[in-house]
Amino acid sequence: MNEYLKQYIELQKQFRETEGNPDSVRALYSFKEELEKAGDGQAKEVLVDVYDLLDFKKDACELLCQIGNLSDKKTLRRLGILKDYAKRWGNHYAIPRPKTPEEKQKEKERLAQLGLPVFRYHPNPLETGAFEKSTDGVVCDCCGRTTHIFYTAPFFAVDDIEYLCPECIASGEAARKFDGQFQDECSLDNGVDDPEKLNELIYHTPGYSGWQQEYWRAHCRDYCAYLGHVGARELRALGVLDEVLDDTMWDDEHKEMIRESVNGGHLQCYLFRCLHCGKHLVWMDFD
């Protein structure tokens, strides 16, 4: 057995035993980079397994296509499964690499450079898909200026609004001008008694797109920060699955559903974090 394979078996064991905790995912990512650099035949063979395990299905498929023995039935069968998955989802559901505090800080600086306003209740709206980038630029329906970042999540207004820039959302101008809201005020956790906070959330904060009615979680008498779409695997990779299950919102049946949820699947979880105590909470719905 070659060294790469030995190392892979060890890392895979760690990953399975810890159900994909942050350290095990980080170790797999470092190993992936090492193998990509090595580039020899043995490294590439193991790299297919690493891609597959981390759900980089498109990369696994392409590499196996390139190096696999296509007269071998087992390889062909595996390639068939990977191709089918890759065609539908590409690398979209790859397990994200858990970020270090330094990386989180860099990300903040990058967003500031892009000129994105700070949204207290939606800190990474580009990452969550609430905003998209346009190279050519689009015209904001509210201020009429060209913007390279535009809003894609729900805006509840009578007028048909195509594009909104981040500034018009942050300033509240879009909500005021079109008499709209970014979050339904009837679809929120109770327990926040400060009207300023409600105002900030529904008129100044980009929303998110759920399968059904979007719902905003609250904790410590304030609304939580929305972090994005997740399934059980992402929750494990972030090390917060037990934390989100510790929530009076969910009964045993719900908890089982959260444990089995798959990001992008029929049962979708939406992750939030309390701005005060740091606790993670989820909302979930079905397609």
Ligand SMILES: [Zn+2]
């Ligand atoms: Zn605008």
Ligand SMILES: [Zn+2]
């Ligand atoms: Zn809290």
